[in-house]
Amino acid sequence: MKAEAAHGHLCAGQILGVRMALLGLRRLEIEDPLGADRKRLATYVEIDRCATDAIALVTGCRLGKRTLKFLDWGKMAATFVDLASGRGVRIVALEDSRELARQLYPHIENKSRQQMIAYRELSDAQLFREQQVRVNVDAAELPGNRGERFLCPVCGEGVNFGRFVEVEGQRLCLTCARPELRYWAEDGPRPNCG
Numbered sequence: 001m002k003a004e005a006a007h008g009h010l011c012a013g014q015i016l017g018v019r020m021a022l023l024g025l026r027r028l029e030i031e032d033p034l035g036a037d038r039k040r041l042a043t044y045v046e047i048d049r050c051a052t053d054a055i056a057l058v059t060g061c062r063l064g065k066r067t068l069k070f071l072d073w074g075k076m077a078a079t080f081v082d083l084a085s086g087r088g089v090r091i092v093a094l095e096d097s098r099e100l101a102r103q104l105y106p107h108i109e110n111k112s113r114q115q116m117i118a119y120r121e122l123s124d125a126q127l128f129r130e131q132q133v134r135v136n137v138d139a140a141e142l143p144g145n146r147g148e149r150f151l152c153p154v155c156g157e158g159v160n161f162g163r164f165v166e167v168e169g170q171r172l173c174l175t176c177a178r179p180e181l182r183y184w185a186e187d188g189p190r191p192n193c194g
């Protein structure tokens with residue numbers, strides 16, 4: 001399985017991700033996401049787990065191509081968007097799929113194996129809830145758009161894609177304008193070697 005090789009192991013989360021992505025593509029009638037249709041699709045994922053790797057692999061959507069959008073919401077959910085029409089389908093894994101796996105294969109004691117087998121065999125309707133949605137994907141958020149590049153006057157770092165905030169008439173990068181966004185804390189100067 002390609003997903004296994006890319007991800008380093010085979011697991012229930014990946015199988016769920018593959019199934020979600022295949023269902024999304026089918027609903028949007030996108031047949032060749034890695035080839036002829038590769039510019040038609042954007043995917044929003046709401047979790048960063050094993051399923052996310054599998055979804056990227058099946059759809060060909062990648063962070064580096066700006067076609068994979070990650071929202072850190074901790075939900076086993078993803079939205080697949082046809083960029084030509086803005087039509088999308090949001091697919092959420094159902095909470096009771098674990099329970100179903102338990103009921104179907106009570107004789108398999110290993111939980112992850114139980115889920116792996118069940119997630120292959122359960123129907124889409126047993127595994128997922130689907131919503132028809134519209135997604136207004138801003139052209140500036142897609143590949144091909146370079147946006148404006150500027151240098152933050154406070155930290156001196158270059159910023160792409162118009163990610164700045166105006167504070168009192170001055171354009172600042174996001175972490176200078178809103179220090180609470182920083183995921184790091186300054187760690188003092190390092191002693192010089194030698």
Ligand SMILES: [Zn+2]
Pocket residue numbers: 007009010011012013014050
């Ligand atoms: Zn995994």
Ligand SMILES: [Zn+2]
Pocket residue numbers: 152153154155156157172173174175176177
């Ligand atoms: Zn800055």
